[in-house]
Amino acid sequence: MDRRKAIQTMYASFREFYPFYLSEHRDRICRRLHFVGSTLVLITLAWLAVSGRWALWWLLPLFGYGCAWIGHFFFEKNRPATFTHPLYSFAGDWVMYAAMLRGKISF
Template identity: 35%
Template sequence: MRQFDQRFEEYMRGHTSEASRWMHVAGMAAAVGAATMAGRRRRPALLWAVPGAFFSFAWSGHFIFERNLPVGFTDPGAAFSGDLKMIFMMATGRNTELKELVEHLQRQDEARADEPSTSAQDTPGLREAA
């Protein structure tokens, strides 16, 4: 469970915009609608519309609001599980919890950025040995 929590935190670093998170919810609703329509009409070929319905909204959220690449480009597993958890939390009224997590992660990232670097290139005594 700890590994999932760490992956979810990393996933949420790419989903800091509330508008982008709502675009993911809209995309999931569109995908469920497309799947339902395919089932009701008994036309399995319409299932090809399901990923397009989801990703058109989700990726628009990334490109317009986040100005970043979706996590799915680098870690599809984390993206899928992260999408499901985030969308479930949004749909069940837990957006405030997500906002607090994002704010916590941003403070954490700022604190790390303020820490002095300990790499060999930045440490005068180690530069020659590196």
């Protein structure tokens, strides 16, 4: 699917969106950066919960999106789907993360 057409597509469901999402993550380094960012988010969230330092919540998107966007701009050479489909893209990050943990998607 042409990237410009995909951007304009309104997906009726996450199930329709996810194949497009995966097609935007073909580069292994990009996927690895997504994984690192998501792991940092989970570690930071646990640390915030234990320490009670909720004023540092802004670190969550910095780690998560920062790592992912570096992967997209420098390795995948595309625009993150977050810009056009933020909720589906957020869900796609976690579905892909779980698939990588289970070995369904390679690092």
